[in-house]
Amino acid sequence: MPNTADLLSDPITSGLWEQAGLCYEEARLPLEAARCYRMGGAYRRAGDLYWSARLTRPAAEMYAAAGDVEMAAWLLVHHDGDVAGARAYLDGHHSVRSGPESDSLVTALLRQLVDARCAVAEGAPAESVLPVLDTARLALAGPPPIDDPRLETWSVTVAEQLSRFDHVALIYAAAIRGGHKRAAQRWSQWVSRRFGAALVLPELPAVTGAQT
Amino acid sequence: MTLHGPARSAGGPIERLPPDDPSLSAQPAGSIQGSTPRPDATPRSAPRKSQAPPARPPVAVRFSTAAAALRYLGALTAASADTDVRFFRNATEWWVQASAEPDLAHSIARSCSGGQVHWAVDHWFRRDRGFGPPPAHGPSGVDSRTFARMELLDLVRAGGLSPTSGRPGPLSEAMVLLPGFALDALVRRGLNLGLDIHYRTVRLHSLFPTAAPGTKTPSQTVADPDLTTLVEVALSSERRPIPPALLTAATRIPLSVVCRPVRDPLGDTRLLIQYRMTAPLPDHQLAVLNRAGTWVLADAAFGCWRLEPVNGYQPAAALVVPTASFAILDQQPLGEYADTTPPVLRLVPARRPGQRVDAVLLDSTELRTVPLLLAGHPLAEIAIIVEGADHHLLLAPGGILEDLAIGLSLTCIGPGPLYIPLGRGLSPHLPPAARRNLFQADSDHAIVILDGHALRFFLNGRRPAWYLWATVPPQVSTQLPAGTATALRALEQQPAEVAQRPGGEQGSSAVPQPSHLPEAPEQIEQPEQLDTWRAEALNAELTGDLRRAAQLHRRHNEPLRAARLFERAARESDPDPWARS
Numbered sequence: 001m002p003n004t005a006d007l008l009s010d011p012i013t014s015g016l017w018e019q020a021g022l023c024y025e026e027a028r029l030p031l032e033a034a035r036c037y038r039m040g041g042a043y044r045r046a047g048d049l050y051w052s053a054r055l056t057r058p059a060a061e062m063y064a065a066a067g068d069v070e071m072a073a074w075l076l077v078h079h080d081g082d083v084a085g086a087r088a089y090l091d092g093h094h095s096v097r098s099g100p101e102s103d104s105l106v107t108a109l110l111r112q113l114v115d116a117r118c119a120v121a122e123g124a125p126a127e128s129v130l131p132v133l134d135t136a137r138l139a140l141a142g143p144p145p146i147d148d149p150r151l152e153t154w155s156v157t158v159a160e161q162l163s164r165f166d167h168v169a170l171i172y173a174a175a176i177r178g179g180h181k182r183a184a185q186r187w188s189q190w191v192s193r194r195f196g197a198a199l200v201l202p203e204l205p206a207v208t209g210a211q212t
Numbered sequence: 213m214t215l216h217g218p219a220r221s222a223g224g225p226i227e228r229l230p231p232d233d234p235s236l237s238a239q240p241a242g243s244i245q246g247s248t249p250r251p252d253a254t255p256r257s258a259p260r261k262s263q264a265p266p267a268r269p270p271v272a273v274r275f276s277t278a279a280a281a282l283r284y285l286g287a288l289t290a291a292s293a294d295t296d297v298r299f300f301r302n303a304t305e306w307w308v309q310a311s312a313e314p315d316l317a318h319s320i321a322r323s324c325s326g327g328q329v330h331w332a333v334d335h336w337f338r339r340d341r342g343f344g345p346p347p348a349h350g351p352s353g354v355d356s357r358t359f360a361r362m363e364l365l366d367l368v369r370a371g372g373l374s375p376t377s378g379r380p381g382p383l384s385e386a387m388v389l390l391p392g393f394a395l396d397a398l399v400r401r402g403l404n405l406g407l408d409i410h411y412r413t414v415r416l417h418s419l420f421p422t423a424a425p426g427t428k429t430p431s432q433t434v435a436d437p438d439l440t441t442l443v444e445v446a447l448s449s450e451r452r453p454i455p456p457a458l459l460t461a462a463t464r465i466p467l468s469v470v471c472r473p474v475r476d477p478l479g480d481t482r483l484l485i486q487y488r489m490t491a492p493l494p495d496h497q498l499a500v501l502n503r504a505g506t507w508v509l510a511d512a513a514f515g516c517w518r519l520e521p522v523n524g525y526q527p528a529a530a531l532v533v534p535t536a537s538f539a540i541l542d543q544q545p546l547g548e549y550a551d552t553t554p555p556v557l558r559l560v561p562a563r564r565p566g567q568r569v570d571a572v573l574l575d576s577t578e579l580r581t582v583p584l585l586l587a588g589h590p591l592a593e594i595a596i597i598v599e600g601a602d603h604h605l606l607l608a609p610g611g612i613l614e615d616l617a618i619g620l621s622l623t624c625i626g627p628g629p630l631y632i633p634l635g636r637g638l639s640p641h642l643p644p645a646a647r648r649n650l651f652q653a654d655s656d657h658a659i660v661i662l663d664g665h666a667l668r669f670f671l672n673g674r675r676p677a678w679y680l681w682a683t684v685p686p687q688v689s690t691q692l693p694a695g696t697a698t699a700l701r702a703l704e705q706q707p708a709e710v711a712q713r714p715g716g717e718q719g720s721s722a723v724p725q726p727s728h729l730p731e732a733p734e735q736i737e738q739p740e741q742l743d744t745w746r747a748e749a750l751n752a753e754l755t756g757d758l759r760r761a762a763q764l765h766r767r768h769n770e771p772l773r774a775a776r777l778f779e780r781a782a783r784e785s786d787p788d789p790w791a792r793s
Contacts, residue, residue, distance in 0.1 A: 016759070016782035023766055023775030035566055036779060039786075 014040040021045070031055075038062065047071075056080045064089055070110040074117065074154065083118050090114060106148050109139055113154045120161045133159055133167050141174035152180065156190065165194075176204070269346055271317045272300075272309040272337050272356070273327040278370035281306040282492040283324040285367070288312055289497060291320070299367050300359035306367070307337070307359060314340060332356070364501055369420050373489040373511055380488050382453030383472055387484050388445045389414070389508065390468035395443050398462060399528045405455055408448045409528035416440040416517035419507060440517075446473075446525065459487055469514040474499040484519065486510040555640055559663040562637025564623075568776055570611035571631050572619040573660055573667075574604045581618055582606070583681035594746060595677035598658065598669045605658060605669045606677065609750040610765050610773025622660060626784045628653035628756050629671070631660045644784060655754040671754065753777065758784070 017040025047062030321327030338353035762777035
């Protein structure tokens with residue numbers, strides 16, 4: 001498990017690894033490219049490539065090495081079903097985290113969502129999980145705009161796992177109120193995917209910005 | 213602002229007096245003179261008077277404190293270059309007489325705690341009303357002959373030093389005058405902090421000739437040399453300021469003073485003024501007023517002195533010597549140990565993720581199967597064969613990168629064309645410098661390491677792989693239409709007809725062959741080079757410039773080979789190859 005603390009201090013070598021990774025990507029060998037990015041210390045890109053090849057565990061390792069433990073934990077719990085591994089990531093056993101990142105509001109909310117997903121996977125009752133969705137909803141609708149799309153996506157997923165589609169609607173409505181781009185479009189796509197029906201939204205009252 | 217007549221305006225430029233004669237600049241110092249006669253009667257001021265704008269007597273300003281007088285002097289000397297400045301003292305008043313523009317004098321005097329401007333006509337000081345022409349000659353006003361004539365030094369002394377308000381600024385240079393017994397502690401602390409330290413012995417002489425009334429000065433009349441011989445330590449630091457804690461600690465050394473040096477424009481130290489003290493004049497102006505030697509200005513605890521160096525600066529680092537018991541032991545090599553045997557280089561199985569087939573080692577029977585394998589394969593375009601005695605090497609720029617079914621697959625570990633079988637490693641592990649030294653694989657020699665021995669191939673004789681099966685071209689007969697052949701033959705025959713007699717024989721063969729068409733080769737003798745960029749890339753790769761070879765491949769749309777070359781380059785330049793593999 002690579003330690004983020006000893007990233008390559010030699011920029012020439014890491015640059016060469018990155019070039020090799022780019023060339024492998026051009027040659028359409030994403031796994032080789034991911035291996036080169038990993039050797040060069042570009043963990044997030046390696047994680048993206050592993051995830052695009054649907055290799056959950058290596059992707060989670062790479063995201064955790066890049067410092068994004070929430071993503072790593074979500075991959076494990078939602079796509080792999082490994083609750084224990086996800087909780088191990090959340091508890092900070094596997095990577096070094098820098099201070100300012102962990103204090104951000106979005107990171108804390110994402111952490112709570114992953115925790116909620118783990119609880120749902122373990123069969124916890126809905127009442128214990130819904131407060132987290134309420135908090136996420138407040139953050140989505142709130143004045144400071146949140147540009148991390150995972151907040152909305154993961155909240156919807158957790159609500160879906162609980163089979164509480166009313167909360168799905170509340171979350172999407174909060175996203176629309178908060179001014180997230182194309183939230184209504186995503187909502188209607190979700191409805192058509194889940195129920196095969198069309199979504200009808202009331203006229204939005206004097207909202208500025210691109211709302212579709 | 214006061215009103216002025218039409219001859220002068222408030223916003224006009226400040227007139228500068230023309231420079232005085234150099235003979236006038238040498239003023240006698242240290243002597244008290246009586247009141248001078250009229251200014252235009254003395255010969256030394258007559259030329260100045262003739263150069264100055266006509267009919268303007270000097271201006272004398274009255275101050276109530278010497279500090280204010282000093283401030284006025286400082287501001288005035290910054291504004292105009294007048295060398296005939298006189299000071300007078302009358303009980304509690306201080307007078308400064310200098311030639312200046314009246315409005316300039318007014319504005320400066322007002323800013324220095326309320327000075328009053330007077331005209332100095334002959335030896336009478338007449339109050340300036342602020343407007344109108346200068347007053348005419350005549351006895352009225354204050355008689356300056358009743359004043360005591362002072363020198364600049366007296367003014368400085370009466371002006372005194374006052375503690376700096378606020379935090380003192382950072383110093384990058386400081387001088388400490390201290391007795392000799394305190395030197396080693398300061399030097400040790402300063403060297404620990406990384407300062408540059410030099411020291412020398414100095415002798416101090418009293419600065420003011422007589423003791424001022426009412427002040428407490430150290431006994432200046434004692435002629436004991438020990439009391440007035442001190443060590444001057446120069447602390448300097450280039451990049452960072454001197455830590456103020458060190459300076460504060462140095463102030464607590466008995467019989468010492470910490471000063472900041474002030475230099476004149478030529479670079480000589482003119483003034484050492486105490487660390488947290490300031491005079492009414494700014495440092496640089498005070499330094500300019502001192503024409504020779506160095507002054508030390510400090511508070512009453514240390515006193516004010518004139519500095520005389522006894523010897524030159526010596527670096528204080530020379531004071532640091534190891535003790536007598538600090539032995540330096542020689543470490544002579546004891547000679548070669550006869551019973552060490554270096555380990556034998558072996559090939560061991562080693563897991564190497566990411567290694568690919570860069571070359572293939574063939575023997576003679578396998579060489580005969582290469583045409584069967586490569587004919588029709590994309591590798592035939594770029595593969596290169598290097599023939600040897602009983603082994604042959606199949607290369608490609610950027611590596612073969614495919615698992616051919618024949619031969620021994622090799623991977624290049626570098627530096628240069630140095631190959632080992634795929635899935636193997638060297639034991640003991642050799643760093644790149646050792647590999648370069650032992651095997652010397654360069655652009656002319658390729659080395660293949662096998663277990664227990666190695667093979668060297670000469671790359672000068674490399675040829676394209678298709679040479680193995682495509683050397684003899686078929687018989688080529690040129691197919692020309694009959695009309696074109698006839699026309700060409702006619703063109704050829706015309707100059708021949710002019711030279712020959714009519715009726716010369718012609719070669720009339722069934723298939724005319726005009727002479728200027730190219731001959732089909734019977735045998736390709738010199739194998740052609742690869743495409744130019746591939747040859748260049750191969751040369752770069754064999755020389756060891758993998759990055760350039762990789763960029764060439766990438767630019768020509770061969771990403772896989774470029775990736776392989778970049779990876780090889782990264783592996784070779786990686787300082788810690790086992791950390792993350």
